[in-house]
Amino acid sequence: LRAASTIYILIAFAGCGGYDTKSVETANWVGERTYPSNQTRPWSWEGSSQKILNWTPESDPDADYNRGTVPLKARFTNPAYWANDNARDEGRVAVTTPWYVSEDPNSFVSYGADYFDMFTYTYWQYLDVFMVFNNWNSAMSAELFDVAHRNGVEVYNLIMNPPAGEVEILVQQDDQGRFPGADKLIEIAEFYGFDGWFFNLEAPGTTALARQLRDFFIYFNKKGNARNVRAMMYDSWTEAGDVDYQNELNERNDWYFHHEDRAAAHEYYLNYWYDQKRLADSRDLALSYGRDPYDVFAGFETWFHYWKSGGDLKYPVWDIFPTDRPYLLSLACFQMNGARDVASDNADYYIREGQFISGMNNDPTNTSTGHEWQGLAHYYPARSVINSVPFVTNFNTGHGHLYAVDGDVRMRKDWYNRGIQDILPTWRWIVVSEGSTLKPEFAWTDAFYGGSSLRVSGRLESDNLIKLFMTHLPVTTESSFVVAFKSGRTEEPTHMNVSLSFEDEPDEWVHLDVGSSDTPEWNTRRLDLSGFAGRTIGAFGLFFDGAAQDQSYEMKIGRMGVIDGAANVPSPPTDLVVENKVEDRTGVASLRLKWTASPSDVQYYNIYRRDADGGLTYLGGTTLTAHFVPSCERNGEESTTTVAVEAVSYEFGYSSHAVAEFTWEN
Structure with a gap:
């Protein structure tokens, strides 16, 4: 795959005129890092x-x-x-993109950091697979x-541009016919909690090695199917x-996908220089197998061919989506991080x-x-995971300039933590x-929570009716709708309603008035839904009453x-320990x-x-x-x-705290 040079990632171009075999062969594939003193x-x-x-x-000291x-x-x-009337639920959508974790390209840290400006992908509802694409191998x-699994999206890790010698080690077969590399990759995926591997091989090999790779995939397919771990191969190596x-599936590359009545790689990723005939021929060949x-x-x-071109395409992506027959293939979008890299600021990125x-x-209803x-929403309908109560x-x-808990700001500094990103509209x-x-x-600039x-x-x-969430939420006599809002005004009508659509009448929206604001700060309401017991909420949003006649x-x-x-108030965690402490300054x-x-x-811990x-x-x-x-900053001369840890339920109930102390040395 071809990648662009950014301030975060530097990957040699491949699959285009800028491809440099030497730079790929001599690249530091392993990604060995120089760790900081901390x-x-x-x-x-x-x-x-x-x-x-x-x-x-046990070989990963940071596994936990x-x-x-x-x-x-x-x-x-x-x-x-x-x-969108054009959208069809046919095929799947993948993205292949760097998962930035730090301003330092050698710092693939585990879970969040203290700055705001970060690639925080938020459109999971249109994806099926998120494939990590960084310039090192396997990023956990x-x-x-x-965040991907919370939104129903699979994650594939990366085997990135290994030299032929590294491929040979990975795909070796033992004297019992097993492929230890495949077994280990499956085991690693199970242990860390992801779903597959994407093989991006753009350093040349040999015919013998290509044959070995084919057999490796056949073995991986069978073993992976039993353990829900998949492999995808990129259209780089021929047989x-x-x-x-x-740029198509054909007789020069198809054995990585299927060989002699046996499936090889679970999925195959075509390079970009196709036309509709190549797409149709690829579809027909897959069906023939x-x-x-x-x-x-x-x-x-x-x-x-999108971010840098201002929205104009060099290759006919639209040929994937004929209007007179089923979509030909699935779609894989490379470098979705481009929105962030060309944006002037965070608001522009969104x-x-x-x-x-x-x-x-x-506006997914208007893709003209x-x-x-014309946008993913022109071709594909959104999907949802909101199919059970509670949902809040x-x-x-997943990033901010402050952190609030139920309206109480408990931190004022920049942060990101995509692992606790909410399910968004x-x-x-x-x-x-x-x-x-x-x-x-x-x-x-403000938050009730997060x-x-x-x-x-x-x-x-x-x-104004703003449709926000597609849902499948059964209503009982105990059900209620919770909402928090802030108008900056006191004892004035909000002119705002929670709006519900039920699956038995999807075109009708029922409006529930939240009333007047009690305070200029955050207000909370709990609206009784028992009158709708037995029905299922298919969507919800907000309705604003035009009678307000408010120009601002x-x-x-x-x-x-x-x-x-x-x-629900969860039981607390226990046995909190400070495993290690370093006084950085x-x-x-x-x-x-x-x-x-x-x-x-x-749901998670605070x-x-x-x-x-x-x-x-x-x-x-x-x-x-x-x-x-x-x-963690010291208070005065203490x-x-x-430190304290609390459990948070899915309704945002909070446990009591597990606590631990540490002593300052300096």
Whole structure:
């Protein structure tokens, strides 16, 4: 695959005129790092072929910080709520993109850090597979595994540009016919909690090695099927081991996908220089083998042929989506991080990424444009994982300039932590109005919980319905809708309603008035849903009453969701220990913390320091039972500091704290 040079990642171009075989062959494939003096920070495991063969759970000293814990959520889509008439639920969508974790390209850290400007992907509802693409081999990021799985998206790790000698070590076969490298890759995926491997081989091999790789995939397919781990091969090697991009599945590369009535790689990723005939021929060849043609992904190189070109495409991606017959293949978008890299700031990044997904109008119902790319939402319907109660979202995008808990700001500094990103709106943005329309957007200046909220602003002179989430939420006599909002006004009507659509009447929206604001700060409401017991909420959003006639309306929404009964209060975690501490500079320490999990069903854990006045300062959050705190500040001349960990339920109930102390040395 071809990658662009950014301030974070430097990868030799491949698959184009800029491809340099020597630079690939001599690249530091293993990604050996020079670690900083602060050894407290846990690092993502990675390794050479021999390191993969020798891997055991004990060989990763930071394993407890690197393992994903969120299981892959089941997804659904409901045609009654599809936003775009052109969209069809055919094929799959993958992205292949760097998963930035630090401003230092050699610092693949485990779970979050202390800065805001980070690639925080948020459009999971249109993806099926997220494939990591960094310039080192195998990157274990629990942060990625957790947020992707929370949204029902599989994660594939990377075998990136190994020289032929490394490939030979990885795909060797033992005297019992086994492929130890395949067994280890499957074991590694199971242990860390991801779903497959993407093989990007762009250094030339030999015919003998190509044959060995084919047999390796056949073995991997059988073993992987039994353990839900998959392998995908990129269209780089021919069956002679040459690097020669075919841009289709044909007789020169098909044995990596299927050979003599046996499936090889689970999926195949075509290079970008195709036309509709090559796409159709690839589909026909896959079908002739009895394989699903949607296991073949047509690549869409978005860096130069979308982000850098202003939306115009060099190759006919639209040929994947004929209107007179089924979609030919699945789609794989390379370098979705381009939105961030060409954006002027964070707000611009969200707009640009939204245009790629929802179309140039940032509205999945209206993808009309003069550009050649009409947006993923033009071709594919959104999917949802919101199929059980409780469901609560705080519109937390996974980064911010502050961190709040139920309206109480407990940290004021930049941060990112994508592992605790909320499930975000299914549609961005659908605003229905016969007059002036309000503008919904994320805001990072205020939050009810986390680092962001939903802000709705503009001229409220006509009724506005903002459709937000596709759901499948059964209502009982115990059900209620929870909402937190902030208008900045006191004892004035909000003109805001929670709006519900039920699956038995999907075109009807029922509005529940949240009433007047009690305070200019955050207000909370719990709206009784028992009158709808027995029905199923198929979608929900917000309705704003045009009778307000307000030319400068603004409302922040910090929580929405459906719960049954009272919020569950989980049992606390136990046995909190400070595993290691390093005083990096006067009055600041980095910490490794570990604890025993709560026995309750826990969404994640919040970590705090206890302040001298009895308050709490937020230090981080994680789904794991281990966490690295990059900076814990000393209060004055205190000799000891207390850290605390609480469990958080899915309704945002909070346990009591597990606590531990550490002593300052300087």
